[in-house]
Amino acid sequence: MSLRHGLLGLLAEGPASGYDLAQRFQQLLGAVWPAQHPKIYAELGRLVADGHIAVHSEGPRRRRAYQITDSGLAEVRHWLTATEVDHTVRLQPLLRSVFFWLMEPDELRRHLAEEARYYAESAALYRRYAEAKDRGEVGTSPQTQSIRVAAEAATRLHQALADWAEWAKTVPPATGTGPGIDRAH
Amino acid sequence: MSLRHGLLGLLAEGPASGYDLAQRFQQLLGAVWPAQHPKIYAELGRLVADGHIAVHSEGPRRRRAYQITDSGLAEVRHWLTATEVDHTVRLQPLLRSVFFWLMEPDELRRHLAEEARYYAESAALYRRYAEAKDRGEVGTSPQTQSIRVAAEAATRLHQALADWAEWAKTVPPATGTGPGIDRAH
DNA sequence: CAAGCACATGTCCCTTGGTACATGTCAAGA
């Protein structure tokens, strides 16, 4: 489970409440690992029970901030260094592309143009963040350094998908209008 | 749900049994959309109940092949053309990269080298398939045309990740050994 | 001072995903 380690990783930066974590998860990891606040509160409860985090402070409006423990820090480090990487690329547009032959050529062209536009735009977004960071506009902490590296990955991935969609538009359509020949049997 | 549409898409190519679909899902979509055979059989039952597929033939060893219906074809086409694309990039290595600052510089270098190796190799794999297809070695059906387009996406994505990992190795490590300063409170 | 809004934490339920386990069928080769 990655929500667990995502939370531990964020808490390694310093104490935070469930609300903080939900905001930060959405802002920082929303495009990669969506998480709803109910799941976050539930997982925080489990992390407390396992001793990986502890209540740090209670504030106004029932706010309860948590702090990572040595055990939690060890756990997230163990995840990072000693567990196997899952390389599965869960990407819906990739799944869709396998079935492009079921689309009308016109629709496919429109679809690819829209995808190219979307990915070019989001690549630009990540690129702007990376450039701002490189100009020193977003701090120099270890955390922002890592986010810079992640932003580079996001930029390259989205740019690759934008380029791919542009390329795919130039491929002669080989659309089939129906199921395979065996269907008539 | 994408398993449903993946199955319908594969059945649009022609009749197939649950066993066939499990094999093909693993081989064709395993790196993108993992699916276990129990889920496939269950989903096939639901698709029959919804009238999207029908039993095509029964064979030896309890083999039961299904055929897509007009309703099923309409359903998968509707999914392809009229539903919103989910652009979430569910990629564990990307989540991990946000927490690189928690790793020792040595471990991080080793990790990035291994990632670069893995992605370069898998990019080469997809590239070889694309080249074979372009030489006409894997047929010319609409389906294989689409798989060619998908292979191009896979090649570019994996190459982008390989390049990223190489690039990341050159970034000066900004690793922090502990949680944020607030922790002492 | 009332209203509205952002802050803050949860419950509930349904769907989906993943793993373990169980069973039956046929062909090939030792």
Added chain:
DNA sequence: TCTTGACATGTACCAAGGGACATGTGCTTG
């Protein structure tokens, strides 16, 4: 003939994800 292995289909259970709904709290502003 026996055994192995590929073919083929499921059940059961538990974990995780996602959305709807519910509730309480304090600050700001008209």
